[in-house]
Amino acid sequence: MHSQNLPLTIYSNVYKNTSVEALYLSSKNLQNDNGDRLLVLIHGFNRFGAWEHLYPFGYDIWQKGYAVLLPSQLGFGGSGGKADYCGPDTVSSIADLVRNFAAEDGIHFSKIAVWGASRGAIVSALLIAKYPELFAAG
Numbered sequence: 001m002h003s004q005n006l007p008l009t010i011y012s013n014v015y016k017n018t019s020v021e022a023l024y025l026s027s028k029n030l031q032n033d034n035g036d037r038l039l040v041l042i043h044g045f046n047r048f049g050a051w052e053h054l055y056p057f058g059y060d061i062w063q064k065g066y067a068v069l070l071p072s073q074l075g076f077g078g079s080g081g082k083a084d085y086c087g088p089d090t091v092s093s094i095a096d097l098v099r100n101f102a103a104e105d106g107i108h109f110s111k112i113a114v115w116g117a118s119r120g121a122i123v124s125a126l127l128i129a130k131y132p133e134l135f136a137a138g
Helices: 051-062 087-103 119-130
Strands: 008-015 016-026 037-044 067-071 114-115
Touching: 008 087, 016 051, 016 087, 016 119, 037 051, 037 087, 037 119, 067 087, 087 114, 087 119, 114 119
Parallel strands: 037 067, 037 114
Antiparallel strands: 008 016, 016 067
């Protein structure tokens, strides 16, 4: 783990009576011009956890001044439910999480980008196709 105090928060949302978890690295206290921009990083298939394998990449992005949200797909990490592997519930649950998170944190959708690794890349593409109003880039 990194020695500096990190602004880590576990954010939780409920989708169809199922908890969906995300790790949030806040950039609110950083002195830069990127603090109101959010990058959503979506993990791929990972039998050992969820966002953990993208954390080092997310940390590097955070150090550049961006806020980072790392959701756990349904059935992975701290998210409940059954994994549907890029299926409609995974896509809708992450869209719902991003929508609610942005509203609570005051981040405008025009400042949100989404990126994914492996199956997370498929989820990212599906999110942009189904919910283009939520993301400025992907």
